[in-house]
Structures are given as structure tokens and as C-alpha cells.
Amino acid sequence: MLRRLLLLIALAAALPAAALAAPTKTAVFAGGCFWCMENDMRGIPGVVKVESGYTGGHVKNPTYRDVTSERSGHYEAVRVTYDPQKLPYAFLLQRYWKLVDPTDDEGQFCDRGPSYRPAVFVDAEQRPAAERSRAEAAKRLKTGVMKAQILPLQTFWPAEAYHRDYAKNNSVEYHxxxxxCGRDRRLAQVWGR
Structure with missing residues (x-):
């Protein structure tokens, strides 16, 4: 019995910490500038990692230039990795709506064009919660009509290194x-803050 216990302890010690950690899930959101989305999603208890990138288009491994030229069909987006034991997907959705102007389907704030439109990218499991959350958010709007879309999850392509952690690494320029860009002023109008 003692020998078996010692063997189990030795095996557990040899496993990488990631193998012992709780499984994580991901959520993908587009909401205009990914620098702002990345910064605003970071720090939520239960969020493990937030990555800026691109999704929703037809070009493999797109660059920022591909996306902003509007030739790739991609959105600027963030992939949020979270611990579902600490943070339900429904909470991330509620937080997301307050970070975007879902009444503007031509861009967000001063960033204009298709790559800056608001959207939630979902798999089949996430779709019902996202649809419910969208309907609830539409009722709380202080101005405008809900235009943000719920779209099928596609490949997420991480952004170039100079875009990652932009707010943290370039705080003055970011602010x-x-x-x-008027992001916070417009959010106050849309949501009544």
C-alpha cells in the first residue's frame, strides 16, 4: 500500500503543472480595436489568457495589412482562454456587450470598416447562450438597435507580436x-453608464 502511494506521488510530481490544471475553454469576440478588447477582458477573475488576432475570413495566416485592407474577410478579434470552474461563459458574454457598440455594424468608434465590426464567434455548444445573451443585451440598449452578429467559430490566427499586450507595453499611446477614439464616451451613450 505504501509503495503504491509513493509511486502515485512520484508520478504526480513528474507531470507538468498544465496536466494537473483544470481544463480551460475559449471564447472569441470581435469588438473593434483588439487592443481595447484585449485590455478590457484581461483581469476578469477566471480569465487565464487573452490574445489579439484575426478570425472570420478566408485568408490563411492573415497579416494586419491583409485584414485592414478588407481583402481577407477577417475581423480583429480576441480569443479569451478561461477557467469554466471560476467563470461561466454567460458572464463573459455579459461583459462583452458592455465593451462594444452593438448598434454599429460598420465598425467601432473611430475604427471603421468590416474588420472592426462587433461579433461573437461560437461553436454549437456556445450558440444558445450567445443568442440568449444577445437578446437580453438588445433589451438593455439605451440607444439604437442590436446589429452585432453571432457567427460560426472559425480558425483564430494570432496577431503579430507588436499587437500583443499593446495596452500593457505601450500604456501612454494606448490611452x-x-x-x-471616443470609445468610453460612446459606450456611456449606448449603455447608459
Missing amino acids: IYRTG
């Missing part, structure tokens, strides 16, 4: 951009 100038965010303020100048």
Missing part, C-alpha cells in the same frame, strides 16, 4: 488612442 491617447482610446480617449481620442
Whole structure:
């Protein structure tokens, strides 16, 4: 019995920490500038990682230039990795709606064009919760009509390194951009903050 217990302890010690960690899930959101989405989703208890990138288009391994040229069909998006034991998907959806202007399907804030439209990308399991959340958010809008879409999850392509952790690595430039873009002022109008 003691020998078996010692063997189990030795095996557990040899496993990487990731193997012992709780399984994570991912959620993908587009909401205009991925720098802002990345920054706003970070710090939520239960969020493990937030990555800026591209999804929803037809070009493999797109670049920022491909996406902003509107030739790739991709959206700027974030992939949120979270611990579902600590953070339900429904909470991430509620948080997402407050971070975007879902009444604007031509871009977000000062960023205009198809790559900046708001959308939630879902798999079959996530779709019912996303649809319910979208309907509930539409009722809470203070201005406009819900236009953000729920779209099928596609390959998520991480953004170039200089886009990752932008707010953290370039805090002054980020705050100038965010303020100048009018993001927070518009969110207050849309949601009544």
C-alpha cells in the first residue's frame, strides 16, 4: 500500500503543472480595436489568457495589412482562454456587450470598416447562450438597435507580436488612442453608464 502511494506521488510530481490544471475553454469576440478588447477582458477573475488576432475570413495566416485592407474577410478579434470552474461563459458574454457598440455594424468608434465590426464567434455548444445573451443585451440598449452578429467559430490566427499586450507595453499611446477614439464616451451613450 505504501509503495503504491509513493509511486502515485512520484508520478504526480513528474507531470507538468498544465496536466494537473483544470481544463480551460475559449471564447472569441470581435469588438473593434483588439487592443481595447484585449485590455478590457484581461483581469476578469477566471480569465487565464487573452490574445489579439484575426478570425472570420478566408485568408490563411492573415497579416494586419491583409485584414485592414478588407481583402481577407477577417475581423480583429480576441480569443479569451478561461477557467469554466471560476467563470461561466454567460458572464463573459455579459461583459462583452458592455465593451462594444452593438448598434454599429460598420465598425467601432473611430475604427471603421468590416474588420472592426462587433461579433461573437461560437461553436454549437456556445450558440444558445450567445443568442440568449444577445437578446437580453438588445433589451438593455439605451440607444439604437442590436446589429452585432453571432457567427460560426472559425480558425483564430494570432496577431503579430507588436499587437500583443499593446495596452500593457505601450500604456501612454494606448490611452491617447482610446480617449481620442471616443470609445468610453460612446459606450456611456449606448449603455447608459
